[in-house]
Amino acid sequence: MTVPPDHDSRMLTALVQLHDALKAAPLALDVPGAGELRVSRQQLINQLEDYVLPRQMTVEAPLLAVVGGSTGAGKSTLVNSLVGRRVTAPGLLRPTTRSAVLVHHPADAKWFGQDRLLPELVRVEQATDDRHSLQLVASDTMPAGLAILDAPDVDSVEEGNRRLATQLLAAADLWLFVTSAARYSDQVPWEHLKTAAERSTSVAIVLDRTPSSDVRTVSAHLARMLASRGLKDSPLFTVAEAPVSEDGLLDAKVVADVRAWLVSLAKDPSARSAVVRQTLDGTVRSLARQAHGLADALAQQQGAAEALREAAMTAYAEAEQGAVSAATDGTLLRGEVAVRWREFAGTGELLRSLEGRVGLIRDRLVNAVKGSGQQAERVSVAIESAVELMVLDHAEGAATATVAAWTELGTAGPVLAVTDDDLSRASGGLRRSVEGEVRAWQQQLTELVKAGDAERRTSRYLAYGARGLAVTLAVTVLADTAPAETESGAEVGRTLLNAVFGADHSAGLIARGRADLERRVGSLIAAERARAIGPLDALGLDGEASRQVRAAARRVDDRRYEQSRPGDEPLP
Structure with missing residues (x-):
């Protein structure tokens, strides 16, 4: 089955207008809560630029699975093992990952140019510690239609790594969230998962580095935690603790379930499209909702x-x-x-002189002023x-x-x-x-x-x-x-x-x-x-900023409603 490209010009126009309205509306004054709202506004702008607008223009582009999670969960090792060769550097020293590494099939290179996804990150072909770079790695071991992006730790000790991780996760069609038996209950990763649930983002969980004896107990507890947080339908994979080869790879059998699932998504256009559309629609819905809140904040700013x-x-x-x-x-x-x-x-004398005739007054004035230039x-x-x-x-x-x-x-x-x-x-x-x-x-x-x-x-x-x-x-x-x-x-x-x-x-x-x-x-x-x-x-x-942001958010909401109606007919 072939899924046709979807270039919804009306939704794209509405999203561009929302982006421009947000860009033109700084939350400059220190009203209560302004600090958090500034962060939210910038995150909305970033998500529109990094993910929503590029994805809206190219729904048929490869599925992007961003691998993120806790420090020491084994993300880079998992990525290398899924690809089948070393493409990103794992290590014992923390933090390990500094820049983003995106692995894709050679035939999909056109989808990841500078003007596409994450346009602010400079494309490079070599390993780098520059957080402003995106290393592109073409590998024929990757199935066409799928790309994997290795992100820094969400709980990194370095603030720059945490910011980059948040930015990359916001650009994902699919979050492949990696945790371990020792870290699965940490607070920071669950904050990101809560955000994913609110956006209806497609999420899969990988319980990594877990002793075989603990897999059943830990995975059962993790599944209950996911269900209680609105993620009960998210696939949960387990990767038992196993030796790592000299090349930094796990045995292919250890990651076979995760890879098979990803490959099946890549090869099934309808399934892949469903994941993309779920995440995109959920993100757009969340953006519009948050934009209404920002419009209220802008009105407060104006006041x-x-x-x-x-x-x-x-x-x-x-x-x-x-x-x-x-x-x-x-x-x-x-x-x-x-x-x-x-x-x-000479007040007194002058007043007395003014009692005389006008002619005498003028004469006296001439005499008085002539000699008083300095005065x-x-x-x-x-x-x-x-x-x-x-x-x-x-x-x-x-x-x-x-x-x-x-x-x-x-x-x-x-x-x-x-x-x-x-x-x-x-x-x-x-x-x-x-x-x-x-x-x-x-x-x-x-x-x-x-x-x-x-x-x-x-x-x-x-x-x-x-x-x-x-x-x-x-x-x-x-x-x-x-x-x-x-x-x-x-x-x-x-x-x-x-x-x-x-x-x-x-x-x-x-x-x-x-x-x-x-x-x-x-x-x-x-x-x-x-x-x-x-x-x-x-x-x-x-x-006018508050009104413009609110109007732009309403246009996005209206277009979402139109898309949900039979026949996709525009509203009158």
């Missing part, structure tokens, strides 16, 4: 990401509001700025320093509040780990950025004053007073939203500006200067906020 983002946005929004408010509510007209402004404006510069420098310290203070507060909130949430470890920047402090370049923005703002004020004076064609005053008026405008802006009763000294500047430009135009200059300062201060805090949120964005969390 955690939103909480982190909201904490940062709140902290920096408060900082921006505070900084913008402080820039114009008179807060900065204290300390050095107040001292330098009084030196420049104007001192005021400008003091303003620059005051704004700088104020912005830095608010940015530092927002950074501290953000990291404190993130720490309390307990999920931001990976966010803080993806950057070498200390997010609990303001950025190192903020001081220079503030300096540049304040200078640009004051230069803009100078341009506003020049434009305003040019409209009135007072060229004589423009020649002597643009710098002084710009400083006056700056001080006035810094107190523009201060309460009326506040003694800031800026009322002198407003009166002066009104006298020169008129009340309406003066108000317009102040409003434009204030808007420009608020914009610049806001943009500085916004840049700090973007710096804080940047590492969160860099984690690649997608708000």
Whole structure:
């Protein structure tokens, strides 16, 4: 009987979409259980890449029996004995097997190229200890339609061996699980067998290295253990303890039952196909079920990401509001700025001079500003320093509040780990950025004053007073939203500006200067906020990831249901 190839394009498409959805959905944040879920997600991706997708495209490829089991169970010796010649290295030192060894009939070589099963493992033809390699051994003692893969110990003392063993077992059509009288009740192998039962993976058990006198007792107990764990239909073979030849082989009679069973599978296309389909379908079913769980975890991740983002946005929004408010509510007209402004404006005398006629006011202003270029510069420098310290203070507060909130949430470890920047402090370049923005703002004020004076064609005053008026405008802006009763000294500047430009135009200059300062201060805090949120964005969390994974898993489930219906008709 010939079993036709089965290339189910709809199922293949659904599986590819599930693979892509999982790849695009990292579980980046430290929500409860995230560590285990990351491992599960990676195992799903690996199984899709290593086994499900290649096998779905080539159901007619040879049956792959992966030989795995406990340390010292005699796996390599069994493989050599089944093949009939030494193809993998057994030994007394542990761990023995480091890389994977796949033995196949020469006619089946085309099925095991780099773009086929286990594509991440580099194909080699010689023995190697490189765990990233897959040694291919062609042997005419192997029946066509069957390949045997010798895997490292599932309980190896080396973590890399354990990971490789798990990866190889997940790529098996058939698990040939090898244990011994001394190791058959060990916990680690049974965890793998439990996984096999959950996936409906085809499993055969080989009880190896067991004294003849103990075979019946041990095999009976092992059979009961298999039945209680959902593996009662798994074939159980016994290989009695026997001498090993110089070539590392057991006598052919000792392994005859195991070999005969494997050869019968290889020669019967329908039986071989049944094993492949059982394992493939069970694996696909398990993948889809686990993917639904991962979709729930991704929704939790997104909720955690939103909480982190909201904490940062709140902290920096408060900082921006505070900084913008402080820039114009008179807060900065204290300390050095107040001292330098009084030196420049000569408040008392200037106020008395403003009681005279407008012409006299202009004359006095010209005389006052002409001789006070240095004082104007001192005021400008003091303003620059005051704004700088104020912005830095608010940015530092927002950074501290953000990291404190993130720490309390307990999920931001990976966010803080993806950057070498200390997010609990303001950025190192903020001081220079503030300096540049304040200078640009004051230069803009100078341009506003020049434009305003040019409209009135007072060229004589423009020649002597643009710098002084710009400083006056700056001080006035810094107190523009201060309460009326506040003694800031800026009322002198407003009166002066009104006298020169008129009340309406003066108000317009102040409003434009204030808007420009608020914009610049806001943009500085916004840049700090973007710096804080940047590492969160860099984690690649997608708000649609949960929905996409769930939708992809449903498509796989739907296709499985279609396949189970008579006539294999697609769902409407």
